[in-house]
Amino acid sequence: MMMLRLIAIIPALILALASIARAEPAPDINLGYFNKLAMNGYDVMTYWNDGDPKKGDPDIQAAYKGATWVFISDENRAAFMADPAHFAPQYGGYCAYAASQNAVADVDPFAWRIWNDKLYLNYSPKVRREWASDIDDNISKAEGFWPALLENQ
Structure with a gap:
């Protein structure tokens, strides 16, 4: 009985291991584990403006390189979008x-x-x-x- 259970589990294990081996490459932009936002939801412009990292407002967003970036103000979003390659x-x-x-x-x-x-x-x-x-x-x-x-x- 125990041997039958083990035999039944083996194909599932093989499929699980195969899916791990075919894992997608890491995305171009590091996304937060829990929020899926660039910079883990921090406003990238706060690093540049005053050196005090602050969480962005989810209602103030921009898309860049397939990722969602959030900002504390419309001004920060506009500054980032004016030259995102520089500020990212x-x-x-x-x-x-x-x-x-x-x-x-x-x-x-x-x-x-x-x-x-x-x-x-x-x-x-x-x-x-x-x-x-x-x-x-x-x-x-x-x-x-x-x-x-x-x-x-």
């Missing part, structure tokens, strides 16, 4: 240090830095310190892996 974080909002290691990782919205007029996010404050120990070299490494590394995730 590097590496699609994934961790800059992970990208330098040929990997993809989520970010902490408070672990960030603007360097050479570009916004970079990191997994945590500790990881940001590691990334910042040699920013230029880490950026150079990440640029070598990006965006192809998304296809391998």
